[in-house]
Amino acid sequence: MERIGFIGLGIMGKPMAINLLKAEYQLVVYNRSKPKVDELVAKGAEAAGSPREVAEKSSVIITMLPDSPQVEEVLTGPDGVFDGVKKGSLIIDMSTISPVVARNLSEEARKYGASMLDAPVSGGEPGAIQGTLSIMVGGSTEDFERAKPLFEVMGKTITLVGEAGAGQIVKACNQIVVALTIGAVSEALVLGSKAGVNPAKILDVLSGGLAGNKVMEVRRSNFLEHDFKPGFKIDLHHKDLRIALETGRDYGVSLPLSAVVDQMMSSLVARGDGSKDHSAVLTLIEDLAQHKI
Numbered sequence: 001m002e003r004i005g006f007i008g009l010g011i012m013g014k015p016m017a018i019n020l021l022k023a024e025y026q027l028v029v030y031n032r033s034k035p036k037v038d039e040l041v042a043k044g045a046e047a048a049g050s051p052r053e054v055a056e057k058s059s060v061i062i063t064m065l066p067d068s069p070q071v072e073e074v075l076t077g078p079d080g081v082f083d084g085v086k087k088g089s090l091i092i093d094m095s096t097i098s099p100v101v102a103r104n105l106s107e108e109a110r111k112y113g114a115s116m117l118d119a120p121v122s123g124g125e126p127g128a129i130q131g132t133l134s135i136m137v138g139g140s141t142e143d144f145e146r147a148k149p150l151f152e153v154m155g156k157t158i159t160l161v162g163e164a165g166a167g168q169i170v171k172a173c174n175q176i177v178v179a180l181t182i183g184a185v186s187e188a189l190v191l192g193s194k195a196g197v198n199p200a201k202i203l204d205v206l207s208g209g210l211a212g213n214k215v216m217e218v219r220r221s222n223f224l225e226h227d228f229k230p231g232f233k234i235d236l237h238h239k240d241l242r243i244a245l246e247t248g249r250d251y252g253v254s255l256p257l258s259a260v261v262d263q264m265m266s267s268l269v270a271r272g273d274g275s276k277d278h279s280a281v282l283t284l285i286e287d288l289a290q291h292k293i
Ligand code: NAD
Pocket: 007, 008, 009, 010, 011, 012, 013, 030, 031, 032, 033, 036, 064, 065, 066, 067, 070, 073, 074, 094, 095, 096, 097, 121, 122, 123, 124, 125, 231, 232, 233, 236, 240
């Protein structure tokens, strides 16, 4: 069995790493803040003092970090993964980052005799805990086949979507649909509620027809109870819309609806709500209408 390195033990990374431990993989872990490492060590993982040490001690290295700069730092920075990576090792970045950065890092990995997959996920914290994430993968078929047993521990829908960077492109598409759906559900709830209808009834009815969607189902209580403990932080979804808009610019694709929701999230971040769940977009629509559902 391959020895697995895992870097980035946040909301997503921690449960993903725990699932690998449960599947009896040997894990070497590193995180910026130490308490998360200690938790994993208590469950049987080995602690490493730097990303370099993780790379030296494992043949597959998984990263689950916030954004492109952190992935670049962990891979290419001092005491980074590239300083310790062995020939033939496989790096799997499961964070959501820029497709361009993903492609560049994959080329860089090759210079060290290693290879790389971009494998961002959807399905959120519950999917990470239950091991039912959707994993969209960019890279070679050979690397995909090698990583598949690990993906099967962490996820359910596992798809090779193209060459390096393609996983991140599909993830950007995913984040557009989720963001716009949150915006649409929020507007519907505020309109219906201010016009006198019980918002729970609105969700019940809409979920039975063409308007039905997963956001409504999974975030139902967040909307109805104003429970905005993250889940998925606005800061991170705002970052994902930035990636989508930049990618749109790179390819000459206009994304007017994404731009509007991006601006709404900018406002939420500016007023200090960046660490709330993305369903808190509802509160901005509520403020515009001067009505709380
Ligand atoms: P998080 O902020 O909870 O976790 C990030 C972790 O990385 C933290 O433990 C932090 O200490 C660590 N970290 C940050 N910089 C580091 C560095 N330089 N070196 C080592 N460790 C470092 O974020 P998350 O919600 O787990 O998200 C991780 C990635 O997964 C993001 O790209 C996010 O967009 C994506 N994602 C999140 C969700 C979700 O629902 N939370 C769903 C799908 C995808």
